[in-house]
Amino acid sequence: MPGVKIVTQPYLLMEAVELLYLFMNNDSFHNTRRNFFLKYSEQLSEAEREYYETLFRTLEEILTEGTKGLDREDPELQYYFQKFQWGTARDTVCLAKIVLYSFLQGGPAEFDESIKACRERYYICASDNFSHYKIQGISHSGLDFVRCGGEETQSLFAQVDQLFLPEASKWNIYKILMEYETHLNALQERLRPVAARLQQILQRHDALFQKAIDSWRSYFAHHGLRDFKQSVLGFDMGTAQDATWEETVCFWRIGCTRVDLWQDEAAETANIGVVVRLDTSTKPSGKVMEDVSNILKLLSDKSRFEILQRLSQREYYGLELAGEMKLTSGTISKHLNVLFSYGLLNLRRVDNRIYYRTDEESVRHFLQQVGEQLFSKHEGP
Template identity: 25%
Template sequence: MTNCYFVEHEIDYVRETMELIFRIVNGMSYELLKADMARRLGIKESGCIEELLDKLSEVEEGMKPYIDLSNERVLFYFKTFTGEDICRANILCQGTSYMKKEDSTERQKQKLIKYLKKIAEDDTLELILTKNDFQARHYEDETTHTLLERMEQLECEDADKWSILYLLNHAEELVEELFELVEPITAHLKEFEDVLNPLMEQCAAYWDDYFQTETIQVLIGNFYGVAENSYDEMVTYIRPQIMKCDYVLFYGNDETMGDYHIMEIGIAFDKNYRAKKCRMTNEQICNGLKLLSDHSKFEILKQINGTKAYGQELASKLNLSTATISHHMNSLMEFGFITIEKKEKKIYYTMNQGAIQDFMNLAMEELIGEKNKVS
């Protein structure tokens, strides 16, 4: 079939509000993001990003009086846990990332509750937790596991596992409370539509133009190192994200939702991944070195050097759970150290030798000097 692309032009104020609350609660200001990007980007691109982030800072400062940081329920839903970029509200609302947009907030809530109940009740779904995402997908080996067994497989502290279990078992009441909490704050965010609407329209128009000639396969190849044709051609929804301006997330044909792809793209990005494809800071280099020095990740990379393997295969060889393999792969993919290919409902991984070589050269250059490179 021929791909059909639908770029959303309408702002999802509920989701944008939740992202802004998350950033304010955890001190992730746009001023700090601007300083970080200024260190990493060239002068021309830095100027474009700074102008964008100045507008988001204006909205952030205007919204702070409406977010009660002393409210324990606000902190319960929006304070980070398990990782630096995820909170309980993210997990409860993860299903919206897989859903076609609903006109009614009530319908959206009901679909979220249904999605969370399906995750809890379907023993064929493996649960995967990353630093900014909570996913469910069918086990590659087609096995079944109880909810408690699936919780035990998650890569996080026991207290966090119990917290996620609580969210799933009390989904209906928690989703209702969360939306009640966010609703009045959302009304105030809509007062900034004169700032937000132009940002949304500019980004949406860019992607409308892009998909006149390009495909989602080309784009995710640029962003993630995913082999072309790894995902079947089908209807694709492109969702520009305003408050989550520095993230790109691709949800390829989630098996629990429907036959379509959804890609969320922060407004700081273009087809060249401009907000990320830039020189790393020393902190990022250290984080990359930590990845490579981790024993399990190192062994995984050795197993897929010059060959490809899927998650269950690697788990069996290395005596690790498939959840652990997925957790490690998400970390390695962030640095481009692996490429992925999807075939017959299996995701195959291969070491990206060129990316690792470039990274090691950069680390050597920063530490010792430009002439001392990995040959």
């Protein structure tokens, strides 16, 4: 099959969307960095650790510089970039991603060409009021449209209404799909200066990103996307061979931990984050058992357990939580730091305050590990 095409230049439209999403939701790379080192700390050499520390620090600087002068109170930016609040889902979805990612399908990399690609695919899908397309779901990659062939579909309104979202969000999505050109033009106007600034910033740090990209270039010199999906992502590919699609790989900078896949009848594209690693193996079982034991000891403290309970309901900052639990600020700070260090909390910084929230996914993963270690067969004397 043909070799994999490597695109090293950033997809500026998508990177600008990710940048504004982080900014408007008061997010940062702090939690991303912590989770990365918790996962890979046992596998990194000293040189690798230093490289990733520099990479995360640089991404934080890019976020700050790239959004300088923007206003989080801007109503238009809030409308398009504030994330949906929906159940316990962790996908980072906002209206801007619905407008753009639903129809972009991974390329092309140039800003104006990306806008053109969104417009063209939208009108293909929207012909006959979306009667030939079905919405399969929604994620951080937007709406997932699939062609139905001869299958009869529901109206677009009925399909949007079935999404697991708040009613207001569903109505906004429906309006956007009905008035797509208006919203695409509005986003194009807001994103163009951000993308232009971001391009200049990323160029200054190109050598840093290229080091990560070069490792993937080496991998794809000998592997295709089928190998990548099976060995790195853990997909069950079965025994069937892929068609002779054109395979393209490009790379996230701001969306540094993301892996997105797009496929049509003739081509397949993967967009891989610059901190995604080939060695995705889990920690050795002995290390997992040690971590489980330490966290169980950690949660045997009544105050720490109560903190996790309270933070599972809503965000708190330290002094607020100390007041409600009638503990000193120093005691609360120690509890929060140790819970955060074990990956049980997320944080976000707003002005001079740090807000904490229980990381539900990490807690559920820990509980799964407890079960696996408790009921695993013990080998040895």
